[in-house]
Amino acid sequence: MELIPMEYYLVVSSIMFFAGIYGFITRKNLIAVLISVELVLTSTDINFAVFNRFLFPGHLEGMFFTLFSIGISAAETAVAIAIIINIYRNIKNVEVRNLKKLKD
Amino acid sequence: MEYTLFILILPLIGFLSLGLLGTRLKGKTAGYVGTALLAATAILAYITAWQYFSTPGVDGIRPTLIPLNWEWMRFTEHLHIDLGILLDPISVMMLVVISTVSLMVHIYSLGYMEGEKGFQRYYAFLGLFTFSMCGLVVATNIFQMYIFWELVGVSSYLLIGFYYTKPEAVAASKKAFIVTRFADMFFLIGILLLSYFTKTFDFGLLCSGEENLFASAAGKTFMGGAVLSWAMALIFIGAAGKSAMFPLHIWLPDAMEGPTPVSALIHAATMVVAGVYLVARLFPVYYFFTPEVLHGIAYVAAFTALYAAIVACVQTDIKRVLAFSTISQIGFMLVALGVSGMGTVEANGLESHEGLGYMASMFHLFTHAMFKALLFMGAGAIIHTVHSNEMSRMGGLRKQMPITHITFLVACLAIAGIPPFSGFFSKDEILTATFMFKPWLGVTMTFIAALTAFYMFRLYYNIFWGKPAQHDHPLHEAPSSMTSPLVFLALVTVVAGFIPFGKFVSSTGAAYIIHLDWKVALTSVIIALVSIFIAWKLYCKGSSKVPDKVAGFFGPLYTAAKHRFYIDEVYQFITHKIIFRCISQPLAWFDRHVIDGILNGIAWITCRGSLAFRWMQTGQLQSYALLLLCGCLLLLCIGLFR
Numbered sequence: 001m002e003l004i005p006m007e008y009y010l011v012v013s014s015i016m017f018f019a020g021i022y023g024f025i026t027r028k029n030l031i032a033v034l035i036s037v038e039l040v041l042t043s044t045d046i047n048f049a050v051f052n053r054f055l056f057p058g059h060l061e062g063m064f065f066t067l068f069s070i071g072i073s074a075a076e077t078a079v080a081i082a083i084i085i086n087i088y089r090n091i092k093n094v095e096v097r098n099l100k101k102l103k104d
Numbered sequence: 105m106e107y108t109l110f111i112l113i114l115p116l117i118g119f120l121s122l123g124l125l126g127t128r129l130k131g132k133t134a135g136y137v138g139t140a141l142l143a144a145t146a147i148l149a150y151i152t153a154w155q156y157f158s159t160p161g162v163d164g165i166r167p168t169l170i171p172l173n174w175e176w177m178r179f180t181e182h183l184h185i186d187l188g189i190l191l192d193p194i195s196v197m198m199l200v201v202i203s204t205v206s207l208m209v210h211i212y213s214l215g216y217m218e219g220e221k222g223f224q225r226y227y228a229f230l231g232l233f234t235f236s237m238c239g240l241v242v243a244t245n246i247f248q249m250y251i252f253w254e255l256v257g258v259s260s261y262l263l264i265g266f267y268y269t270k271p272e273a274v275a276a277s278k279k280a281f282i283v284t285r286f287a288d289m290f291f292l293i294g295i296l297l298l299s300y301f302t303k304t305f306d307f308g309l310l311c312s313g314e315e316n317l318f319a320s321a322a323g324k325t326f327m328g329g330a331v332l333s334w335a336m337a338l339i340f341i342g343a344a345g346k347s348a349m350f351p352l353h354i355w356l357p358d359a360m361e362g363p364t365p366v367s368a369l370i371h372a373a374t375m376v377v378a379g380v381y382l383v384a385r386l387f388p389v390y391y392f393f394t395p396e397v398l399h400g401i402a403y404v405a406a407f408t409a410l411y412a413a414i415v416a417c418v419q420t421d422i423k424r425v426l427a428f429s430t431i432s433q434i435g436f437m438l439v440a441l442g443v444s445g446m447g448t449v450e451a452n453g454l455e456s457h458e459g460l461g462y463m464a465s466m467f468h469l470f471t472h473a474m475f476k477a478l479l480f481m482g483a484g485a486i487i488h489t490v491h492s493n494e495m496s497r498m499g500g501l502r503k504q505m506p507i508t509h510i511t512f513l514v515a516c517l518a519i520a521g522i523p524p525f526s527g528f529f530s531k532d533e534i535l536t537a538t539f540m541f542k543p544w545l546g547v548t549m550t551f552i553a554a555l556t557a558f559y560m561f562r563l564y565y566n567i568f569w570g571k572p573a574q575h576d577h578p579l580h581e582a583p584s585s586m587t588s589p590l591v592f593l594a595l596v597t598v599v600a601g602f603i604p605f606g607k608f609v610s611s612t613g614a615a616y617i618i619h620l621d622w623k624v625a626l627t628s629v630i631i632a633l634v635s636i637f638i639a640w641k642l643y644c645k646g647s648s649k650v651p652d653k654v655a656g657f658f659g660p661l662y663t664a665a666k667h668r669f670y671i672d673e674v675y676q677f678i679t680h681k682i683i684f685r686c687i688s689q690p691l692a693w694f695d696r697h698v699i700d701g702i703l704n705g706i707a708w709i710t711c712r713g714s715l716a717f718r719w720m721q722t723g724q725l726q727s728y729a730l731l732l733l734c735g736c737l738l739l740l741c742i743g744l745f746r
Binding site for chain 1: 730
């Protein structure tokens with residue numbers, strides 16, 4: 001079986017990464033911002049797996065780190081969702097432009 | 105003789121205990137505590153004197169004892185500040201004078217200050233003063249002396265301003281403090297200069313006459329004067345400030361705003377002679393290494409004596425008269441020191457004639473302390489009864505106040521130099537010493553002595569004779585707590601002249617036999633009697649028109665003397681018109697506009713700068729993230745394309 005070259009994976013992950021950053025900066029909805037953050041995290045997970053697979057084939061640290069990172073991001077998502085729910089309770093919407101408390 | 109330490113500790117205990125706990129003591133208890141402690145101090149001082157003077161020295165020369173010495177601060181191997189006790193003839197003599205006068209003032213104040221607000225505070229301050237003054241005279245080194253020198257300055261300040269609700273007293277205390285501090289600044293510079301070249305503060309080393317000690321200062325000059333002369337002259341300026349020498353005398357007459365017993369203790373008998381004591385302490389240095397400064401001291405002191413005597417003749421406030429008289433008499437002491445030579449020990453173990461001035465100065469210091477304290481206390485008794493300082497409110501008091509009258513008369517006779525009272529002997533020695541130095545100076549001093557007799561008897565006749573003033577309350581003699589110190593001091597004044605003082609104190613430590621120079625003595629006595637006669641003629645009746653005529657005859661001189669020759673006005677002009685306006689105000693402008701302006705400018709720039717960056721703080725999380733990203737990319741670019 002012909003292996004897909006490593007660069008292809010990296011291109012996909014880069015696109016995901018910058019799409020995530022773009023989304024983080026531009027999206028108006030907090031849920032969408034959270035999804036963008038997840039995109040960024042997932043792209044790094046792909047990188048971990050790819051580098052482990054291609055550069056250090058005998059080892060498994062990268063794979064385990066990926067699993068670990070997925071677990072962490074799941075927890076982080078839970079926390080973020082909780083925060084967003086609280087924000088919704090306070091200001092009755094989840095629009096980012098309404099969150100200006102940092103300025104005060 | 106380690107017990108001499110208690111001469112210092114007991115008054116200090118008095119100060120601390122009365123100062124901290126005094127307000128809990130009822131009535132006169134605080135006074136009794138202070139007086140008891142001072143009595144113990146005085147007894148210790150007498151024991152010290154007895155033991156010191158009864159111990160025969162080596163070859164008849166009195167030794168310098170240092171019973172205690174602690175090293176306090178060490179700067180270099182040679183330069184260190186010690187605290188200790190030094191006993192030699194003059195310091196022991198001063199201990200006796202201080203403790204005696206202080207004890208008398210303590211007893212006297214029991215009556216004089218009775219019922220005053222702050223009675224405990226008063227006794228606490230007296231304790232502080234006695235402590236610091238004793239510390240000053242037993243200092244082993246010049247720095248210790250400087251420390252206690254400042255302490256007496258502080259206690260003088262506190263006591264002058266004792267009636268702190270009276271604006272004049274507050275102003276007087278401030279003036280005294282500032283003027284003496286100003287002089288002490290020169291004193292400190294002098295000490296530093298001297299110790300820089302000699303590498304020591306120690307009196308024993310400085311006065312040993314060691315040539316090597318001063319070798320490093322040899323040949324060095326500053327503005328045409330040898331460095332050593334400058335140092336000694338600066339030290340003398342410090343002494344002049346404390347001893348109220350012209351032109352630094354201006355604080356002493358104003359210091360009379362304090363309670364009268366304080367004037368007797370501090371501004372007549374003890375603190376103001378600290379300057380004389382300092383010059384006497386450093387006398388070998390002055391004499392051997394800077395004789396020109398010593399002669400300068402004599403001239404300054406003679407001028408001061410003349411000036412103060414003239415001013416004293418026309419003052420109407422009795423305490424002011426006594427204050428100027430004090431200045432004049434301190435002038436006498438310093439003249440005697442200035443014209444003195446260093447005696448040599450002759451074959452028969454006695455001291456030669458050259459050291460006469462030194463002995464005379466110390467003798468006069470001793471007798472003057474007693475009779476001037478007596479005069480002030482007598483004046484205090486009168487003020488206590490009359491409730492005024494003005495001569496015109498007195499007159500004919502001899503009937504109402506017999507004890508005060510007699511003791512005051514004794515003191516007046518003593519200061520006028522009438523035998524057999526103590527002042528005659530000491531003043532005669534001073535006059536003899538000045539005649540030995542320069543005859544014209546002797547003539548001047550004799551003239552000043554005549555003026556002294558005149559103004560003292562002008563005071564005496566105006567108070568006790570003359571026309572009685574009208575009073576709406578009956579005049580009475582002072583209580584016995586006030587008259588007993590008067591009687592004691594009067595007795596001392598009568599007998600002190602017969603003390604063979606030269607046997608105890610002399611420039612070398614060997615015994616000096618006092619000879620009366622009959623020519624000088626007779627002249628001065630006759631002149632004094634003539635002056636007293638003139639004073640009697642002018643003031644005894646009280647209704648004579650002659651004084652006014654005499655005043656009119658002298659015209660401008662009389663007016664000028666009445667205004668103390670406008671020295672205070674000159675100071676006022678110099679400080680307010682010249683220093684404040686030409687130096688202080690530009691400095692204040694510089695401070696307000698340039699120094700403050702720089703700081704305000706920095707704050708303004710920061711403020712403007714932050715306003716310029718304000719738009720970045722949107723409060724939007726996403727814009728922060730964008731900026732963060734831009735920053736990261738920028739750093740990345742820098743890292744890649746560097």
